[in-house]
Amino acid sequence: MPPFTLTLLLRAGQLPRLLPGLLSAAAAVVLALAVHSMVAVLPAMTLAVAFGLLAANVPGLSGWTAGQGRPGLDFAGKHLMRAGIVVLGLKVSLVDVLGLGWAALLLITGVVLAAFAGTYGISRLFRLPPPVALLIATGFSICGASAIGAMAAARRIRQHDAVLPVALVTLCGTLAIGVLPLLIRPLGLSPAVFGAWAGASVHDVGQVVATAQTAGASALAVAVVVKLTRVILLAPMVAAAGLHHRSSAAPGTGLKRPPIVPLFVLGFVALAALRTTGWLSPGTLDAAAVLQDVLLGMALFGLGSAVRVGELLHTGARALLAALASWLLIAGLGLGAAFLMIR
Numbered sequence: 001m002p003p004f005t006l007t008l009l010l011r012a013g014q015l016p017r018l019l020p021g022l023l024s025a026a027a028a029v030v031l032a033l034a035v036h037s038m039v040a041v042l043p044a045m046t047l048a049v050a051f052g053l054l055a056a057n058v059p060g061l062s063g064w065t066a067g068q069g070r071p072g073l074d075f076a077g078k079h080l081m082r083a084g085i086v087v088l089g090l091k092v093s094l095v096d097v098l099g100l101g102w103a104a105l106l107l108i109t110g111v112v113l114a115a116f117a118g119t120y121g122i123s124r125l126f127r128l129p130p131p132v133a134l135l136i137a138t139g140f141s142i143c144g145a146s147a148i149g150a151m152a153a154a155r156r157i158r159q160h161d162a163v164l165p166v167a168l169v170t171l172c173g174t175l176a177i178g179v180l181p182l183l184i185r186p187l188g189l190s191p192a193v194f195g196a197w198a199g200a201s202v203h204d205v206g207q208v209v210a211t212a213q214t215a216g217a218s219a220l221a222v223a224v225v226v227k228l229t230r231v232i233l234l235a236p237m238v239a240a241a242g243l244h245h246r247s248s249a250a251p252g253t254g255l256k257r258p259p260i261v262p263l264f265v266l267g268f269v270a271l272a273a274l275r276t277t278g279w280l281s282p283g284t285l286d287a288a289a290v291l292q293d294v295l296l297g298m299a300l301f302g303l304g305s306a307v308r309v310g311e312l313l314h315t316g317a318r319a320l321l322a323a324l325a326s327w328l329l330i331a332g333l334g335l336g337a338a339f340l341m342i343r
Contacts, residue, residue, distance in 0.1 A: 017072070019072060020072055021070060021071055021076065021302070024069055025076045028048060028052065028055070032048045032297055033293065040213070041177065041210050043204065043206030043209070044293055045170075045206045045297060045300055046204070048298075049300045050170075053304045056306065057308065065305040065306075069305070073305050076298040076299050076301065077159055077299050077302035081146070081299035083264070084296035085234075086271060087291055087295060088146055088268060088271075089268040089269065089272040089274075090272070091292070092231055092275060092276075094272065094273075094276040097229045100229065104229075107340055108230060110337075111333045115326075115329065116140075117137075119137040119329065123319075126321060127318060132164060136323065136326065138237065140203060140327070142231070143204065143205060144173060145170065146234070148162055148165050150268075151241060153264065154261075155242070166304070167304070169203050169204070172327040173202055173203040177207055177211050180211050180331075192218060193338045195215065195220060195223035196337070196341050196342050198211040199225065199227040199334075200227075200333070201334025205231065208227045209224065211223070234268065235269050
């Protein structure tokens with residue numbers, strides 16, 4: 001948590017009200033990281049969402065997450081998500097990304113744009129509201145829940161509307177971990193091609209790692225670089241959405257116009273630039289990776305704890321079908337791109 005945010009909380013006397021939810025989110029992240037360390041194929045961030053879902057729907061815990069724990073969990077879902085996105089910038093080295101070559105970079109950019117447009121169109125075809133469709137398209141095409149949080153902040157979309165997209169992107173990313181490795185032999189994929197496919201089509205960074213490592217170290221190396229190239233596109237995509245939102249805000253309404261680029265996106269870009277300089281030691285980067293996991297894990301637990309399975313089954317059938325159709329679209333686009341990149 002940034003020091004100035006903590007100072008404001010203390011001055012406003014809000015910390016005691018937020019503490020129960022924040023502590024529960026922190027405990028959930030510790031548990032998620034412990035399970036991940038024992039079962040590497042289960043990404044910690046996916047587990048954090050799953051634990052949030054359990055907390056929201058298990059008798060005895062559901063009342064607490066909706067009551068005493070809710071303020072802190074909402075704070076985590078909003079503010080810690082933004083802080084985690086800033087730290088995510090330290091995973092991105094422009095040197096590694098540029099090493100793919102301009103042809104591959106243009107290809108990956110095309111896949112992201114096509115996936116974004118296609119997923120948004122599919123979501124609207126299934127009559128999902130425009131804000132939800134936008135968040136689903138962002139999460140599926142760029143980098144999962146982190147991208148959803150960034151886009152929601154840039155477009156001033158309610159946190160409640162981000163809950164369903166986060167649940168769907170987590171579900172489909174987890175599905176990819178189990179399904180994609182089963183297709184290596186039937187499709188005759190080399191480790192490099194499979195790694196490029198995972199990096200170009202799986203949503204969250206942790207899910208990419210869990211998927212690609214099943215084909216070995218060479219597949220994992222390719223997958224991470226391709227995935228981080230998609231992560232870089234988070235900044236321009238969110239900036240473009242923020243600029244559009246700002247320009248479409250009706251003048252003279254008295255409402256405060258949103259910034260062109262949210263500050264946390266600028267922080268993401270700044271830390272990516274810092275990582276690219278090579279000045280940071282491996283120990284510093286490792287510590288930053290842990291901090292990022294903690295921040296994003298707490299945020300995802302907070303969002304997951306707002307999902308009521310009964311409501312999700314009642315209202316989310318169309319969204320689930322849209323998500324599965326989008327998952328197939330992105331898998332197809334990613335596979336085509338992988339064959340073109342790795343020859």
